[in-house]
Each structure stands twice: as C-alpha cells, then as structure tokens.
Amino acid sequence: xxxxxxxxxxxxxxxxxxxxxxxxxxxxxxxxxxxxxxxxxxxxxxxxxxxxxxxxxxxxxxxxxxxxxxxxxxxxxxxxxxxxxxxxxxxxxxxxxxxxxxxxxxxxxxxxxxxxxxxxxxxxxxxxxxxxxxxxxxxxxxxxxxxxxxxxxxxxxxxxxxxxxxxxxxxxxxxxxxxxxxxxxxxxxxxxxxxxxxxxxxxxxxxxxxxxxxxxxxxxxxxxxxxxxxxxxxxxxxx
Amino acid sequence: xxxxxxxxxxxxxxxxxxxxxxxxxxxxxxxxxxxxxxxxxxxxxxxxxxxxxxxxxxxxxxxxxxxxxxxxxxxxxxxxxxxxxxxxxxxxxxxxxxxxxxxxxxxxxxxxxxxxxxxxxxxxxxxxxxxxxxxxxxxxxxxxxxxxxxxxxxxxxxxxxxxxxxxxxxxxxxxxxxxxxxxxxxxxxxxxxxxxxxxxxxxxxxxxxxxxxxxxxxxxxxxxxxxxxxxxxxxxxxx
Amino acid sequence: xxxxxxxxxxxxxxxxxxxxxxxxxxxxxxxxxxxxxxxxxxxxxxxxxxxxxxxxxxxxxxxxxxxxxxxxxxxxxxxxxxxxxxxxxxxxxxxxxxxxxxxxxxxxxxxxxxxxxxxxxxxxxxxxxxxxxxxxxxxxxxxxxxxxxxxxxxxxxxxxxxxxxxxxxxxxxxxxxxxxxxxxxxxxxxxxxxxxxxxxxxxxxxxxxxxxxxxxxxxxxxxxxxxxxxxxxxxxxxx
Amino acid sequence: xxxxxxxxxxxxxxxxxxxxxxxxxxxxxxxxxxxxxxxxxxxxxxxxxxxxxxxxxxxxxxxxxxxxxxxxxxxxxxxxxxxxxxxxxxxxxxxxxxxxxxxxxxxxxxxxxxxxxxxxxxxxxxxxxxxxxxxxxxxxxxxxxxxxxxxxxxxxxxxxxxxxxxxxxxxxxxxxxxxxxxxxxxxxxxxxxxxxxxxxxxxxxxxxxxxxxxxxxxxxxxxxxxxxxxxxxxxxxxx
Numbered sequence: 001x002x003x004x005x006x007x008x009x010x011x012x013x014x015x016x017x018x019x020x021x022x023x024x025x026x027x028x029x030x031x032x033x034x035x036x037x038x039x040x041x042x043x044x045x046x047x048x049x050x051x052x053x054x055x056x057x058x059x060x061x062x063x064x065x066x067x068x069x070x071x072x073x074x075x076x077x078x079x080x081x082x083x084x085x086x087x088x089x090x091x092x093x094x095x096x097x098x099x100x101x102x103x104x105x106x107x108x109x110x111x112x113x114x115x116x117x118x119x120x121x122x123x124x125x126x127x128x129x130x131x132x133x134x135x136x137x138x139x140x141x142x143x144x145x146x147x148x149x150x151x152x153x154x155x156x157x158x159x160x161x162x163x164x165x166x167x168x169x170x171x172x173x174x175x176x177x178x179x180x181x182x183x184x185x186x187x188x189x190x191x192x193x194x195x196x197x198x199x200x201x202x203x204x205x206x207x208x209x210x211x212x213x214x215x216x217x218x219x220x221x222x223x224x225x226x227x228x229x230x231x232x233x234x235x236x237x238x239x
Numbered sequence: 240x241x242x243x244x245x246x247x248x249x250x251x252x253x254x255x256x257x258x259x260x261x262x263x264x265x266x267x268x269x270x271x272x273x274x275x276x277x278x279x280x281x282x283x284x285x286x287x288x289x290x291x292x293x294x295x296x297x298x299x300x301x302x303x304x305x306x307x308x309x310x311x312x313x314x315x316x317x318x319x320x321x322x323x324x325x326x327x328x329x330x331x332x333x334x335x336x337x338x339x340x341x342x343x344x345x346x347x348x349x350x351x352x353x354x355x356x357x358x359x360x361x362x363x364x365x366x367x368x369x370x371x372x373x374x375x376x377x378x379x380x381x382x383x384x385x386x387x388x389x390x391x392x393x394x395x396x397x398x399x400x401x402x403x404x405x406x407x408x409x410x411x412x413x414x415x416x417x418x419x420x421x422x423x424x425x426x427x428x429x430x431x432x433x434x435x436x437x438x439x440x441x442x443x444x445x446x447x448x449x450x451x452x453x454x455x456x457x458x459x460x461x462x463x464x465x466x467x468x469x470x471x472x473x474x475x476x477x478x
Numbered sequence: 479x480x481x482x483x484x485x486x487x488x489x490x491x492x493x494x495x496x497x498x499x500x501x502x503x504x505x506x507x508x509x510x511x512x513x514x515x516x517x518x519x520x521x522x523x524x525x526x527x528x529x530x531x532x533x534x535x536x537x538x539x540x541x542x543x544x545x546x547x548x549x550x551x552x553x554x555x556x557x558x559x560x561x562x563x564x565x566x567x568x569x570x571x572x573x574x575x576x577x578x579x580x581x582x583x584x585x586x587x588x589x590x591x592x593x594x595x596x597x598x599x600x601x602x603x604x605x606x607x608x609x610x611x612x613x614x615x616x617x618x619x620x621x622x623x624x625x626x627x628x629x630x631x632x633x634x635x636x637x638x639x640x641x642x643x644x645x646x647x648x649x650x651x652x653x654x655x656x657x658x659x660x661x662x663x664x665x666x667x668x669x670x671x672x673x674x675x676x677x678x679x680x681x682x683x684x685x686x687x688x689x690x691x692x693x694x695x696x697x698x699x700x701x702x703x704x705x706x707x708x709x710x711x712x713x714x715x716x717x
Numbered sequence: 718x719x720x721x722x723x724x725x726x727x728x729x730x731x732x733x734x735x736x737x738x739x740x741x742x743x744x745x746x747x748x749x750x751x752x753x754x755x756x757x758x759x760x761x762x763x764x765x766x767x768x769x770x771x772x773x774x775x776x777x778x779x780x781x782x783x784x785x786x787x788x789x790x791x792x793x794x795x796x797x798x799x800x801x802x803x804x805x806x807x808x809x810x811x812x813x814x815x816x817x818x819x820x821x822x823x824x825x826x827x828x829x830x831x832x833x834x835x836x837x838x839x840x841x842x843x844x845x846x847x848x849x850x851x852x853x854x855x856x857x858x859x860x861x862x863x864x865x866x867x868x869x870x871x872x873x874x875x876x877x878x879x880x881x882x883x884x885x886x887x888x889x890x891x892x893x894x895x896x897x898x899x900x901x902x903x904x905x906x907x908x909x910x911x912x913x914x915x916x917x918x919x920x921x922x923x924x925x926x927x928x929x930x931x932x933x934x935x936x937x938x939x940x941x942x943x944x945x946x947x948x949x950x951x952x953x954x955x956x
Contacts, residue, residue: 004772029594223426
C-alpha cells in the first residue's frame with residue numbers, strides 16, 4: 001500500500017489526476033474503470049482542462065464499475081454522472097466508453113478478460129467502508145460482477161431512492177456492481193478520499209482488520225494499491 | 240483462477256515444473272519462493288534432471304517462505320528439506336538462495352521489495368486449508384511475514400514436535416512464515432495438490448467462501464492464480 | 479539476452495516447449511505467435527503429447543507471423559504447416575487461431591494492439607539471418623507488418639517457388655510478414671536453432687553488430703530475449 | 718510510439734512531469750533515469766513544486782544515464798546539473814540517487830539488472846539525433862554502457878570543452894554513457910523536446926529510417942515509447 005497525503009482537496013484531486021494521466025500517456029491500450037460521485041468532482045474539472053487543446057487519447061478505454069438503472073431512462077445514475085462531469089466536457093468519443101449495466105454485465109467481464117484486464121480502477125470509499133456497489137452486509141470477498149437486489153438489505157430501497165432522485169417509481173429491482181474479486185484483478189487500485197468525515201473509515205479500511213464488514217479493507221492485500229488522501233481524511237492514520 | 244487437471248501425480252509434477260521453468264528461462268532476474276514438503280518431491284526430481292548438463296540459471300533467486308528452527312542446528316526444517324530435495328542435487332549456488340529465518344524476516348521483506356517482488360510463489364495446501372505456515376485459527380488475512388508462537392494454538396506444540404522429528408527439546412518458541420498479505424504480492428501464485436485426501440479442501444478453498452477459516456481461499460482474489468491438480472485432488476470440483 | 483544451450487535437438491525442443499507452456503499456464507489471456515518450418519518439428523510433437531488428456535487451454539490465442547499464399551488454396555504455406563504439425567493433432571479450436579494473411583494484415587496489427595500485444599513470439603533463424611519473412615536486402619528495421627513483392631529481390635521468385643512446392647503457377651505476387659518493428663513489441667522474443675549449419679549465423683546475429691544485413695541481430699536490443707540452442711548451433715559463440 | 722503534442726513549453730513540461738509522477742505514485746520500487754540539460758528546466762521547477770508539502774516518495778530511485786567528469790571535482794557535469802535543478806531543491810535523499818560515473822559504470826548495469834531494470838528513462842534529443850551520450854559517428858546500436866574517448870571524434874574535445882565550462886585543463890579523457898542496448902531495456906522510454914530548432918530532427922528520428930546516423934531513431938522499435946512535444950518541435954511531423 002502506498003499512501004500519499006496532500007494538504008487539501010485541490011491537491012488530492014490534482015495528484016489523483018496525475019496518476020491517471022501517467023497511465024494514459026503510454027504507447028499501449030489502457031483500460032481504466034473510474035468512479036462517479038462527489039469525491040472526483042474537482043479531479044474531473046482538472047482532467048477536462050488537461051484534455052483541451054490536445055489530440056484525443058484514443059488508446060484509452062473507460063469503464064464504469066457499477067450502475068443503478070433509473071426507471072426506463074437511457075442512462076443509469078453512474079453513466080449519467082460520468083457523462084456530465086467528464087465524458088461530455090472532455091469530448092471522449094462513445095467508442096472509448098464501455099458501459100456496464102444490468103443487462104450486459106456478463107459480457108463486461110468477458111470483454112475485460114479479453115483485453116488483458118484493467119490497468120487501473122479509481123474508487124472512492126463510503127463512510128461505511130463500501131466501494132463500488134459493495135456494501136457491508138451484502139458483500140462477500142468472493143463476489144464477482146453481479147446484480148444486487150433492492151431487497152438485499154432492509155434499507156436498500158431508501159439508499160436507491162436517494163440515488164435515483166427521490167422518485168419511488170424509478171427505484172430499480174436490481175443494480176449491478178463489480179465485486180471484490182473483479183476489482184482485485186486490476187493491475188493498480190487507486191482509492192481517494194477527502195474530508196474529516198472519511199477519517200474514521202480510512203483508518204479502519206487501511207489499518208484495521210481485513211474483513212467483509214468493511215469491504216474496502218480487502219485492498220490491503222492488493223499488490224499495487226495507491227491511496228490519495230487530504231490531510232483531514234488521513235488525520236486518524238498511524239503515520 | 241486457472242485450474243489445470245492432470246491425470247496423475249507424475250503429470251501434475253511435470254506440469255508444475257514446466258511452469259517454473261517457463262519463469263526461469265527469461266532474460267531478467269527471476270525471484271521464486273518454493274515449497275518444501277511431500278507434494279513437490281517428484282517435481283524436484285524432474286527439475287534436478289532438467290538442470291543437469293546445462294549451464295546454471297544464474298538469473299534465478301530462490302526463497303523459502305517459512306521456517307521452523309530445530310534446536311540450534313544450522314538449518315531449519317524447510318531449508319534442510321529444500322537443500323536435500325533440490326538445492327544440493329541441482330547444484331544451486333548459495334548466493335542464489337535467500338534463506339528466511341526467525342532472525343532475518345524483516346530484512347527478507349525489505350529485500351523482496353527492493354528487487355521488485357516475487358515473480359512466483361509455489362505453495363502446497365494442507366487438509367485444513369493452510370498454506371505456508373498460515374494455519375486456521377492463527378491467521379488473519381492482513382498478516383504479514385511474522386513469528387508465530389508455539390502457544391498460538393493448543394495443538395501447536397504437537398504440530399511442531401512432528402516437524403522437528405519428535406524431540407521435544409528441539410521444539411522452538413516461534414516459527415516464521417510469510418503471511419497472506421505478502422504472498423498476495425507475488426506476481427503469480429501457483430498452488431499444486433494431489434491425491435484423494437486433498438479433494439475436499441481443494442473444493443472448499445477454490446469454490447467455497449473466501450474466509451480466514453480456510454486461509455488459502457484468499458487466492459480466489461489473486462489476479463494470476465494457477466492451480467495444478469491430479470484427477471483425485473480435483474475430483475470434488477465443479478468443472 | 480538469455481542463452482540456454484542444450485546438448486541436442488531433443489532437449490532444445492523440450493526446453494522451448496517448456497518456455498511456451500510456462501506462458502500458457504497462466505490465469506490470463508495469452509497471445510502467442512509461433513513459427514512453422516523444420517526447427518519446431520520435434521517441439522510440436524512434444525507439445526501435442528502434453529495437450530492430450532488435459533482440458534484445452536482456452537486462454538491461449540495463436541498467431542502466425544507470416545504467410546505465403548499458394549495459388550487460390552484455402553490455406554497458405556505457414557498455416558497449412560502449423561495445422562499439420564500442431565493445431566490439428568493438438569485439437570486447437572479454430573476460434574483460438576488468428577490467421578494472418580495478405581488480405582487481413584492491417585486488422586491483424588490492430589487486433590494485437592487491442593488485446594494488449596503478444597506475450598511471446600517464437601521464431602527460427604535462417605542461415606542468412608532472416609526471421610519471419612524479413613530477408614536481408616528487403617528488410618529495414620523500421621518495417622511493420624507488410625506485403626513483400628516477389629520482385630523485391632532477384633532470387634525471390636525462386637525462394638517462393640520452393641516454398642509453394644515447385645509449381646510456378648502458384649507463386650504469389652506478394653507474401654506477408656510481421657516486420658522488425660512489430661516483432662520487437664512482443665513481451666518476450668524466443669529464438670531457437672539447432673545444428674552445425676546454424677552456428678555461424680548464430681554467432682553473427684547474437685554477438686556481431688546490430689545491422690539490417692542480419693535482420694535478427696536487432697533482438698540484441700529486445701528487453702526480454704531468450705535463445706535456446708543445441709550444442710552445435712552454439713559452437714561458435716563466445717561463452 | 719505515442720506522440721503527445723502540447724501547445725507550448727509550459728504544457729510540454731507539465732505533461733512530462735505528470736508522466737513521471739504517474740510512475741512514482743505506485744506501491745512498488747520505481748527506478749527512473751532522468752535527463753539533465755536545458756529541456757527539463759521547467760519540468761523540474763514544476764516537479765519541485767509538487768514535492769513540497771508532501772512526505773518524500775521513498776520508493777523512487779533515481780539514476781543519471783551519462784556523466785562527464787570535470788577535472789577532479791566531486792560531481793560531474795550531469796549530476797551537478799541534476800542536483801542544482803532537482804535533487805537539492807526537492808530534498809531527494811542521497812540514498813535514493815544512484816550516480817553513474819566513469820569508475821562505477823559496470824556495477825551500475827549489474828545493479829539495474831538486480832533491481833529489475835528501469836521503469837522509465839526520460840531523455841532529450843540533440844539536433845544531431847543523439848540521446849544520452851550516444852553521438853552519431855561514435856555509436857553503434859549494439860553499444861552498452863561504456864566509456865567514450867575524447868578522441869572518438871575530431872570535434873569531441875571541443876564538445877566536451879563546452880560541457881565542462883571552457884577550461885581545457887578540465888576536459889576528461891573519457892565520459893560515460895548508457896548505450897542504445899541498455900536504454901532499450903527500460904520498460905518505458907520518454908522523449909521530450911521543444912522549439913523550432915528540434916522540428917527537423919524530430920521528424921527524422923520518429924518518422925525516418927532507423928539508422929545509426931540518427932541514434933535516437935532506434936526508439937521507433939521500443940514497445941512502450943512516449944514522445945512529448947510542443948507544437949514547434951512537432952511542426953514537421955506527418956500527423
């Protein structure tokens with residue numbers, strides 16, 4: 001595990017971006033799974049800035065690692081968010097974007113196998129220690145990319161309700177997520193987090209026991225695991 | 240996970256040897272941790288045969304991954320066994336052998352880090368699911384290379400007594416072993432097993448839950464995990 | 479460069495096979511370009527033997543690296559030869575065989591790029607220092623996979639006449655070959671040779687100047703270049 | 718070959734830095750050979766800025782790839798320059814700096830072999846196509862790390878006189894440089910250049926024949942070769 005502590009959110013965002021760019025600027029096909037959500041907001045702004053005034057990096061393929069369908073809308077929560085924050089403003093062509101959804105998730109895995117696996121996956125961490133859609137209570141370390149039912153946890157309906165914008169009609173029966181087993185196959189796992197409210201879980205996930213109660217603790221065992229934090233998120237770590 | 244099933248012990252031994260040779264015959268430094276015990280007996284005989292009539296492969300460095308000291312004898316159980324089965328008959332020079340013992344285990348890890356990690360580790364599996372010296376009950380997935388006390392389990396004294404040849408005077412206070420965390424860093428993990436008595440644990444370790452009760456189940460999450468079995472050891476697997 | 483010298487053709491063949499098997503027995507997609515011709519004859523016999531009584535290695539994809547069309551026959555010289563020696567007796571399914579020919583050679587390169595490149599390429603060497611279809615006089619180090627004209631050298635018609643079996647009607651306008659630039663992209667280059675008549679060119683290619691006059695001399699610059707020789711082929715080397 | 722064109726020197730410097738940082742931010746030992754001279758000036762300023770307010774990246778080892786001794790001064794031209802521009806202001810500890818000089822160059826190669834080779838080498842290009850100390854006329858593609866004599870070319874004395882600051886007393890008998898053969902072993906080769914005066918040689922080195930007359934043309938054959946240019950240096954390329 002390599003932990004990089006930056007003074008603030010701005011620098012955490014910049015360093016994470018540099019990590020991704022370092023992968024992209026290679027003379028080979030590069031396969032990246034990237035996260036949606038609030039943590040990467042600034043990072044994508046910086047990345048969009050970098051992509052301007054430059055020929056597109058056609059060697060890069062992008063993947064989402066989970067998806068929550070919204071009623072019968074064309075795009076689910078994750079892809080809609082990634083499009084808004086990154087793909088559209090950066091002008092990433094559709095053929096470089098490999099969308100995982102509840103229908104194609106088995107081909108997604110097969111495709112990744114065929115192209116030699118993910119070069120890197122960028123993930124955030126929830127205050128409960130979840131990563132991707134791997135929540136405590138519904139996740140086993142051996143889980144692969146799979147559907148997770150709205151009935152898998154008593155509070156799952158409410159969680160999904162929040163994700164789809166509060167309209168109960170649009171809450172799906174299932175969402176899809178890569179599991180610990182698939183994420184562990186990535187050549188590099190990059191986890192980033194900022195803010196005081198992440199400090200406790202960062203301490204547990206990185207320096208506590210490896211346990212399914214904290215799904216992201218599994219990455220302590222990954223051979224190339226890089227963590228980028230701001231000072232606040234790192235504040236409870238033994239350093 | 241890639242599972243290769245061979246018809247018998249002879250072919251399992253040959254295939255495992257081919258896997259190791261495939262690593263060794265490269266134009267780069269190759270770092271291999273290899274197992275002692277009864278499973279590799281025939282494999283080492285075949286390997287010694289291959290090493291004859293050929294210039295030594297000076298690019299290969301060998302490591303043991305656990306050690307039980309025997310009283311104040313020069314070599315512990317593992318290295319003595321590896322020397323007898325492989326290093327001595329194959330004429331491997333001492334400078335290519337990096338011995339892990341209860342005194343130097345912290346430098347061992349640092350050395351591995353410096354040379355870029357293990358290219359492969361070859362392990363067997365116990366009927367209780369242990370690998371290296373990582374026994375159920377005394378092993379956490381997050382464990383690193385460490386000392387394990389003779390008092391860590393009620394039956395540990397008896398286990399070690401068997402290992403050192405039955406002389407209670409020679410049972411050590413501690414043995415040393417690489418932990419799951421370190422073994423998971425290897426670029427490839429190769430597990431081999433043969434015989435009916437391994438069939439049940441092979442089924443559990445490879446196709447059951449990932450759990451500390453069966454320490455070797457963790458390799459389901461390794462990105463390059465190859466298993467070589469004979470028909471008997473594979474007989475309970477879903478194929 | 480790693481040079482392995484075996485006592486005879488049998489052992490050279492066995493060691494080369496072990497190298498290939500070491501690649502194949504991995505938990506990932508493996509892409510191998512392999513040679514036709516007389517050098518690999520015994521190696522393929524041994525390999526076919528290994529493939530028997532074992533589930534097929536579906537993770538392996540095979541490629542030829544050159545092809546000479548024969549009139550309007552379905553298969554060219556190289557694929558016909560590989561099918562006879564290896565693919566058919568080993569029972570390799572068609573979907574694991576990626577045929578390069580004079581029509582699809584541009585997609586071949588694109589496909590290799592997409593799957594992450596060749597894990598290894600196994601090549602022989604001609605007494606003139608050629609590899610694949612890269613003959614002295616018609617080869618520049620910067621050449622990519624390309625068509626080579628029957629008129630590119632005064633003696634090319636006769637060379638191709640021999641290859642297609644002596645029927646002048648069947649000599650093609652062009653053959654296709656991967657060039658030095660593409661072969662150098664492979665993660666490992668494996669060159670093998672046997673017999674007294676290869677001793678002089680082995681000396682030049684491995685220990686002489688890097689020059690287009692001896693196309694295979696370029697591999698002195700490859701980062702993972704393994705050479706397997708019998709004693710006769712190695713007899714002129716400085717060791 | 719992957720060519721990235723940035724609008725100006727500032728952006729070329731930033732992108733090159735991002736490439737290096739992407740390597741450094743990994744959970745493994747990283748070995749980088751980096752260039753002195755005028756091209757990297759701004760890049761090192763930016764890199765020093767990034768290194769501030771952050772714990773040192775102790776997993777990174779630095780190497781110079783050539784050296785010109787200056788009389789009997791402690792540091793040669795290259796290391797003195799790297800210290801002034803980067804190592805000292807960034808606070809890189811001495812134990813992370815592996816100095817190549819005319820005395821230790823054989824151990825340098827052996828050390829690189831032992832640690833698994835360079836992860837990347839960052840090089841500039843001369844208007845004559847040279848890289849490191851590999852000048853046209855005195856360089857063969859097969860050359861390894863070696864001494865080059867002041868008498869190897871008629872104008873070499875004058876070249877070295879300029880390098881050591883104009884004092885003829887301080888011109889050395891030999892300088893040392895990694896050769897094409899060693900540089901080609903690096904896992905990634907990064908070449909950067911800026912300005913109109915580099916446009917002609919960039920065109921020749923990247924899109925002309927691979928020839929010893931333009932030593933840097935050899936990198937057309939490297940499996941992971943990234944080029945970062947500003948618009949001016951890229952202005953003669955076919956794009």
